Amino acid sequence: MALAVHTPGAGDFASLRAEFELPDSFSPDVLAEAAAVAGDPADFAGGRVDARHLPLVTVDPPGAKDLDQAVLIERRRLGGFRVHYAIADLAAFVPPGGAIDREARERGQTLYLPDGNVPLHPPELSEGAASLLPGVERLAVLWTIDTDAGGEPVAVRVRRALVRSVERLDYDTVAAALVAGDPHPSIAALPQLGRLRRDLAVRRGAVEPQLPEQEITAAEDGGWVLTLRPRHEVEEWNAEISLLTGMAAASIMLEARVGVLRTLPEADDGAVGWLRRSAEALGIDWPRDATVAELLAGLDPARPASLALHAGTTRLLRGAGYTAFDGTAPQLATHAGIGSPYAHVTAPIRRLVDRFATEVCLAVTRGVPVPDWVRAALAELPELMSSSDTRAARVERACLDQVEAWILAEHVGRTFRAVVLRAEQTRAEVFVENPPVLGRCVGTGFPESGRITVRLTAVDVEKRRVAFERA
Structure with missing residues (x-):
């Protein structure tokens, strides 16, 4: 079950509409x-x-x-x-x-x-x-x-x-x-x-x-x-x-x-090469004669490694x-x-x-x-x-960020299970499974993919920001 919002004042998107200067009617x-x-x-x-x-x-x-x-x-x-x-x-x-x-x-x-x-x-x-x-x-x-x-x-x-x-x-x-x-x-x-x-x-x-x-x-x-x-x-x-x-x-x-x-x-050879190296690091077998499309079609997107590779393919679509x-x-x-x-x-x-x-x-x-x-x-x-x-795209992301902040505001200090989507030395992009939240996580020793435990360290409802650390 996802967590429902109970924070007082939650549900008001008026400030977001004003920030993006969205019209509320027609002339x-x-x-x-x-x-x-x-x-x-x-x-x-x-x-x-x-x-x-x-x-x-x-x-x-x-x-x-x-x-x-x-x-x-x-x-x-x-x-x-x-x-x-x-x-x-x-x-x-x-x-x-x-x-x-x-x-x-x-x-x-x-x-x-x-x-x-x-x-x-x-x-x-x-x-x-x-x-x-x-x-x-x-x-x-x-x-x-x-x-x-x-x-x-x-x-x-x-x-x-x-x-x-x-x-x-x-x-x-x-x-x-x-x-x-x-x-x-x-x-x-x-x-x-x-x-x-x-x-x-x-x-x-x-x-x-x-x-x-x-x-x-x-x-x-x-x-x-x-x-x-x-x-x-x-x-x-x-x-x-x-x-x-x-x-x-x-x-x-x-x-x-x-x-x-x-x-x-078309994605350049560098981006495809990067994706191929990512697949190898994730333990995904990529036959040399298989295209990106053929590889993705054969993956189970529910597996953490597959999810991480799918996240990497966005570099090919810029x-x-x-x-x-x-x-x-x-x-x-x-x-x-x-x-x-x-x-x-x-x-x-x-x-x-x-x-x-x-x-x-x-x-x-x-x-x-x-x-x-x-x-x-x-x-x-x-x-x-x-x-x-x-x-x-900015409005959609802002709405999601706002609701994520409302939902998590009362849960600072709590730990969650998450899937690593992209990892660097001291930070990673993670997908928290419940509630379903995309966020950034700081820490060390992140795996290339897989599930980890993260701790919610801060929530700023006004700025629509949440922060995690590896637990």
Whole structure:
């Protein structure tokens, strides 16, 4: 069991919101524009494919209202799969250069805090008119991707459509239905396609560190509980559908030589060599002909040595960014963590860049010029998204640090079991198992990996800091 917060005053994130200057509402002009554009979907239906007959479903965390994607996976008669992937059509609601557009460029993406989100778009759109809620007609950009029997795409279409999701699912209910042998028909083929795509990812050389994911949830007493977020296979399979679409979008833009990609340079030989030496020190056998992806795929992430090596792989994933191009192919066009060119197009409610990348794909596949307002924005999108990503990461880490400090404030002097993630001569990065806390520990004689006992020596709630020493 994780430790619940009982410290007086715990649960107030107002100071954190003020520190990062997070907006708590939208301006009147943004709200007025949202109210004006959030009309009847039938008013926008002209020129759209009528796809309301497709039994699409959404799969999201429980309670989510900003639903970007709805999916239907069918088996093709000649083998392989057909993926129908409907993405919320934000561009239909956002006048270029208008109040919503300007505000979205300032925000960059939705920020998720334990006591409420800071949305990219006004809730009237993000949780209402634009969200792919079940049982109602919605505007969407419909990707239809056919794959062969091995899961590789063989045909891609992207069109504006009118859709109607039939059900809102979450990861827990989908997983339970699969275990019971009674999956929803619309995603009954998800495990098969998801596994094929995961295998292809390893063959592409995709690198995905399997590190503990901390999650903050509300406690019944009004405080907060810090737990480990379980890794659902369903969530991984669902993510593969998004990645498949993002790779298809990247191919479309690269062929047309216009667009914006999510990019990450390949790790240099020095970083890979360092990781290989780390594996040897951790006692992990790394065959000379095995790639990083193949090695990680064969490890049990629950073992301390495996966990330490996964932590080390983050050194291979530095330098992620966005690459915009118009007229010439970019020098850097791939994402080393995915092992392929890739673009963000599947979360336009929550991320700014997706709206523009989607418009490029729609124009290119229709054989019409990319809209001027899209082309004009391409050059500034990398900087806007980079700044937004940095702020999102800092806010997420600050929330975790704050809750860790609240939880541990009454336990100074207590000892805990921890896993060594990275070790130096007199300090180490450790993962405390209960409560699940990432922290720094001072001491001597740290092992390369394994479990040790640490003592909590200090907690500063105001500065969101905790300190451990080796016990």
